[in-house]
Amino acid sequence: MEFSKKKIVRLSLNLTLLGALFPCVLFSADLRQRNGNVIVSRTTDLTQSSNKTDVINIKNPNQNGVSHNQFDEFSVQDGVIFNNSLKDGNSQIGGWVGKNPNLKQNANTIINEISSKQASNINGAVEVFGKSANLIFTNENGFSVNGAAFLNTKGVTLSTGKFNGDFTEVTSNGRVAIGEKG
Template sequence: MSAKPFAFHLAPGGKLRWAIASLFLLAPVPNALATGIVVAPGPGGTAQLQTRDGVPIVNIVAPNGSGLSHNQFLDYNVDRQGLVLNNALQAGQSQLAGQLAANPQFQGQAASVILNEVISRNASAINGAQEIFGRGADYVLANPNGISLNGAAFINTPNASLVVGRPELNDGKLQALSTRDATGELSVRGAGLQNSEGSINLIAPRIDSDGKLGARDDLNLTVGRNSVDYASGQVRDVDPSGHSRDGRIDARLFGAMQAGRINIISTAEGA
């Protein structure tokens, strides 16, 4: 994969800114895994946890009429062995966990968007691959406390969004992703993050990186305190105030990005 030229977007106001298994061997477990997954009851139900050969499997909650599976967690971390999000209507072969059954929470409909929201004060460390088993779906991890990436990757995921912030929903649809009240930052270390099957969106008040970022399609970075429209990726409701570090992207990141197209936006004052 060769790096492509940067495609910069104009920030609001017209100014260019940068801050730049066998089925029977599945073991049900309580609502927490030693690997760092702790589920919480959510508006659409509670995700179920299993493990096979050391690989955590999350049976996500059934999607609503809009195709959104909204899962809430107290802890959401991924270790080197990876994690499987079960979005399957029938049994099949997982790349990470082998033979798996269909998601027992589903009732004839798979999710088109999987939203994983952390509602505690704990940051997330994503150090392994995440596989969407079954129907491919867009993935969103929203954690206002911070997200670190080192060896993160996605399987069967057309569009993956890592957001240091909160989701904004309306009538059961994911409308926007807001970083206005976030307390953490997004950090990329070492092996970084790859999506060889689709796009990556990184949305955070600030991004600190000395790791690698790669996507087959788009690689979009949006920094500052804003609300980003989920469907279009357009920035709205910009809050230029905030911490002096907001809007920063470590310059080392520029030499470690590869994608079909790279878009970088910062909306922080002075960026």
């Protein structure tokens, strides 16, 4: 297959124009996998800290201090930061992190609802940056945990239930497996 120089230039210009007109398409592809982590969300912003650790800018909490975040997939290999901060600062695992632009107040509890068709792997550090908060993870297909560390948290819950507002629906499809590294 042979391409003329004119066709290559035209294709390059079209791709450049496409990227300029639809940057969200190019940006969303970047959220698929970085740093060994797989974090896919339609409702939560994903950025990086100064040392390239993934940072999740959680949603603003409700009047009870609960931030409800939804993920299509969620697996951690090399560490992730939940940004619960109203000001810039240094995190324990990520270095400098900017304040969370979504927050008007800090969350007391951060719910992470995962709708993946497979278990989530948590094999690295998970940090709450800013005010300490409870972390709740739900994935009806379960969790595999090996080498996890939870930093600046009041408590951590891994649930194989579906979150419907009050955790009344429990499933037996998933399980929480803890590996030898914890």
